[in-house]
Amino acid sequence: MLQDITLGQFFPGTSFLHRMDPRVKIGLLFLLIVLVFLCNTAPTYGLLGAFTLFLMLRSHVPMRMMLKSLRPLVWIILFTFLIHLCSHPGELIAQLGPFEITKEGLQQGIFISLRLVFLILLSSLLTFTTSPLKLTDAMERILSPGKKIGLPAHELAMMMTIALRFVPTLIEETDKIMKAQAARGSDFASGNILQRLKGFVPVLVPLFLSAFRRADELAMAMEARCYHGGEGRTQMKSLKAGRLDYMACSSMAVLTGLLLYLRFSMQ
Amino acid sequence: MSIRLEDVSYTYMRGTPFEKTALQHVSLSIEEGSFVAIAGHTGSGKSTLVQHLAGLIAPTGGRVLVDDVDLSDTSRAGKAAAKEARRKVGMVFQYPEHQLFEETVEADIAFGPRNLGCSEKEIAERVHAAMELVGLDYDTYHAQPPFQMSGGQKRRAAIAGVLAMKPKYLILDEPTAGLDPAGREKMLKEIRALHKKHGFTIVLVSHSMEDIARFAERMLVLRKGTCVLDDAPSNVFRQTELLEQSGLRPPQVTRFLQMLRRKGLEVPVDAITFEEGLKAILKAVQQ
Numbered sequence: 001m002l003q004d005i006t007l008g009q010f011f012p013g014t015s016f017l018h019r020m021d022p023r024v025k026i027g028l029l030f031l032l033i034v035l036v037f038l039c040n041t042a043p044t045y046g047l048l049g050a051f052t053l054f055l056m057l058r059s060h061v062p063m064r065m066m067l068k069s070l071r072p073l074v075w076i077i078l079f080t081f082l083i084h085l086c087s088h089p090g091e092l093i094a095q096l097g098p099f100e101i102t103k104e105g106l107q108q109g110i111f112i113s114l115r116l117v118f119l120i121l122l123s124s125l126l127t128f129t130t131s132p133l134k135l136t137d138a139m140e141r142i143l144s145p146g147k148k149i150g151l152p153a154h155e156l157a158m159m160m161t162i163a164l165r166f167v168p169t170l171i172e173e174t175d176k177i178m179k180a181q182a183a184r185g186s187d188f189a190s191g192n193i194l195q196r197l198k199g200f201v202p203v204l205v206p207l208f209l210s211a212f213r214r215a216d217e218l219a220m221a222m223e224a225r226c227y228h229g230g231e232g233r234t235q236m237k238s239l240k241a242g243r244l245d246y247m248a249c250s251s252m253a254v255l256t257g258l259l260l261y262l263r264f265s266m267q
Numbered sequence: 268m269s270i271r272l273e274d275v276s277y278t279y280m281r282g283t284p285f286e287k288t289a290l291q292h293v294s295l296s297i298e299e300g301s302f303v304a305i306a307g308h309t310g311s312g313k314s315t316l317v318q319h320l321a322g323l324i325a326p327t328g329g330r331v332l333v334d335d336v337d338l339s340d341t342s343r344a345g346k347a348a349a350k351e352a353r354r355k356v357g358m359v360f361q362y363p364e365h366q367l368f369e370e371t372v373e374a375d376i377a378f379g380p381r382n383l384g385c386s387e388k389e390i391a392e393r394v395h396a397a398m399e400l401v402g403l404d405y406d407t408y409h410a411q412p413p414f415q416m417s418g419g420q421k422r423r424a425a426i427a428g429v430l431a432m433k434p435k436y437l438i439l440d441e442p443t444a445g446l447d448p449a450g451r452e453k454m455l456k457e458i459r460a461l462h463k464k465h466g467f468t469i470v471l472v473s474h475s476m477e478d479i480a481r482f483a484e485r486m487l488v489l490r491k492g493t494c495v496l497d498d499a500p501s502n503v504f505r506q507t508e509l510l511e512q513s514g515l516r517p518p519q520v521t522r523f524l525q526m527l528r529r530k531g532l533e534v535p536v537d538a539i540t541f542e543e544g545l546k547a548i549l550k551a552v553q554q
Contacts, residue, residue, distance in 0.1 A: 179323045180366045183358045184432060185382030202378065205368035209414075 017129040022138035024245040061128045069124040084109035136160040154230025268299040276328035289315040291492040304479040307489035308514030321358035357434030363425035373409040379432040397427040419450040438470040476518040480539035520544035
């Protein structure tokens with residue numbers, strides 16, 4: 001029933017995107033997002049599009065899976081496109097009732113939609129190629145300067161790690177409880193909303209009980225091993241930026257330079 | 268009448284990189300009235316197999332028939348029959364007490380019959396009968412909150428919840444896990460009574476070869492999603508090599524007899540229970 005759910009959308013692999021330091025990946029993603037907003041002409045969009053496509057191909061994540069991540073936002077993209085299509089004054093191409101479609105509107109519509117598509121594809125590339133644990137690890141390191149002003153970076157990351165760790169366990173547990181209650185004639189799929197919600201009580205009560213039991217046991221086990229927060233803790237697999245990451249940074253620098261050049265001098 | 272698996276295969280998370288085959292072309296049948304044990308190493312596919320028997324998951328290949336009704340029949344006529352057939356199989360998961368949720372034992376046991384749409388009178392009868400079957404005294408326990416009972420009692424209450432569905436076939440996934448020795452013994456005797464006295468067909472998943480030797484009439488050994496051995500326990504335990512490849516060992520008694528024989532005492536090594544072993548040794552010593 002439930003076991004077919006994947007956590008996040010991490011897709012295991014060995015491409016260079018998978019092997020990069022997650023901190024560098026997050027940093028470069030932010031830079032790329034800024035670059036996306038700097039685009040304003042066909043050549044700049046073309047350059048960024050080509051780069052995105054290159055990353056997508058090299059990530060070895062199936063194209064189908066990546067395009068799927070666009071699906072939830074298809075309507076927003078379409079809506080944006082239509083709004084821009086009809087709201088720019090300029091050379092008239094067609095007239096639909098009160099809406100005037102102009103050449104500039106068409107161009108702007110395509111550009112803005114592309115911007116959204118790039119944003120989604122690039123950020124899903126990060127989550128496709130980085131395991132959730134690596135992501136939280138990188139978050140901790142990125143947030144750690146905030147410790148000076150009292151930001152509990154380690155605790156936040158630990159909470160996220162534990163939450164992520166227990167998602168599959170709880171899914172499994174839910175699946176088992178649902179099966180057990182289904183075997184006793186529970187019906188989760190029919191009736192109106194109220195009846196369905198009521199049908200979930202026999203699942204939710206045992207599920208909460210088991211979550212509390214697990215939390216209790218985990219806290220006990222952590223204390224028994226003298227866990228006391230982030231102070232002075234080191235990591236078994238410490239993040240280390242390597243040659244690959246420096247190469248990625250330099251490529252990004254070249255891309256940024258090229259894009260800035262295209263934007264400011266080719267007008 | 269039987270539960271029959273015909274060339275059943277099952278793959279988890281099909282079509283993703285996390286794909287995992289749990290069962291491969293398994294064909295077997297569980298006859299009505301028998302007591303069958305299923306053994307195998309962790310991850311050998313036992314749980315997946317018993318969930319198929321109960322119709323809780325549909326095979327990705329092959330079919331499951333309960334009393335000749337295909338459980339995964341999705342045609343309009345077949346669906347109702349499949350639902351009816353599924354009801355004949357009761358499934359007791361590992362740690363069933365984790366699935367208790369009502370405020371009193373009685374209400375929890377009544378959950379199943381109520382879902383079936385039984386009348387209040389029938390529900391009360393079924394609750395009484397089910398509690399008696401598992402050895403819980405109705406007057407003492409019916410109004411108790413299950414969360415305050417001991418581990419063994421909670422488990423009994425949970426099993427009663429399944430029995431109240433009046434299944435013909437009862438599948439138990441390690442019903443003695445986590446119980447103390449006295450509790451284990453009592454639970455096993457009750458399961459045997461369900462089989463002998465009340466005519467339930469029992470499918471027992473167990474890690475204890477001793478328990479299997481004492482109670483089961485037939486045992487299946489699973490390895491990597493296939494059924495490698497299917498015979499009476501005394502025959503299965505003779506296949507020491509195959510057993511070991513499957514991560515299992517014959518019962519202690521059998522191994523002890525094998526050791527005695529290696530040391531030179533002429534004893535037959537086909538005894539699998541303590542009593543049989545004792546008799547064999549006495550006889551050998553007297554000679």
